[in-house]
Amino acid sequence: MAENRFDHLSGVRHIVWDWNGTLLDDNHANLTALNRVCEPFGRAPVDLDYWRTVFRRPLLECYQDHLGRPLAKEEWEHLNTEYDRQYRSLLPGCGLADGVPGVLSGWTTAGGSQSLLSMASHRHVTGLVADFGLEPHFTRVDGRKYDAVDDSKAEHLVHHLAEQGIDPSTVVLVGDIDDDARAAREVGAHTLLVASGMMSRERLEATGGPVVGSPVEAVAALTEVRSPA
Structure with missing residues (x-):
């Protein structure tokens, strides 16, 4: 049987979603x-x-x-x-990306959990997520609460997962730029990038991780390879 390029994600139980360019079409x-x-x-x-x-x-x-x-x-x-x-x-x-919020409900139905981490300011993000009625889908919503020295999401992701007591090896960060891949790699999580945001598909593919076209495709891939808990 041919190897599925998403097989390494079979142990993923939790999605950390990026916001701008991923769930929000801005x-x-x-x-x-x-x-x-x-x-x-x-x-x-x-x-x-x-x-x-x-x-x-x-x-x-x-x-x-x-x-x-x-x-x-x-x-x-x-x-x-x-x-x-x-x-x-x-x-x-600006509206939500195609398929949102349905795709969030779909992942929950499949038995997964999910949270949101953005590099936009915390107050700004939490307000928008509430305005769109998405809060019930997430176990936690975090925006940027301070400026990291290297301007990367990695340090914020460490705290985001630690606050929830989640094992990074069971997590996939779904985002739209190469820093999302970097952050996931640094904390020991997986990454799945969508080519609908702020970076070209070629640049995303250069990270070495899997790339899909949209949040809907991301959850479809994760659901297909998801192994029983």
């Missing part, structure tokens, strides 16, 4: 906010295909490369504040 809001805050720096607008080839963490380094010069602390703080203002103004036009 690519347009992110791109529009990016172009608006970079315009005063003389940077011409870019399209989503381009941004998906260069976006990365740490964000400061990414933006400095994009603008072609270093940013002073005050400039970076102002850019972040303005980006947040622009993004929030566009949020009413």
Whole structure:
């Protein structure tokens, strides 16, 4: 029998979902906010295909490369504040990714548990999740409560799992950028990336982990290989 590329995920019992670009379809809001805050720096607008080839963490380094010069602390703080203002103004036009929330109910029905961890601010994320009526699906919802030195999700993931007493080896982090793969790898969890967010499929595949097109495909793959508890 041919090996299934998801077979190594058969022991997964818990999904940690990313939010932006994974469960929330906010690519347009992110791109529009990016172009608006970079315009005063003389940077011409870019399209989503381009941004998906260069976006990365740490964000400061990414933006400095994009603008072609270093940013002073005050400039970076102002850019972040303005980006947040622009993004929030566009949020009413953003919806959930295709298949959400049905796919969340499907994973619960299959016997799995799930939580949410985002690098957006904690207050912002918890408010949005509540607004969309998704809270009952998750055992825990965490946003960024502090700034990690390396701007990675890894440190936040450690705390997120520890607070729930979950064995990382039974966890898969479903996200849309390579930092999600890095975070999962560093804590001993699995990763499954969706190519519908802020990074191109080619860059996601370069992490060496499995890549699917959407949250629906992610849960379908996990359900198919899930071994009895």
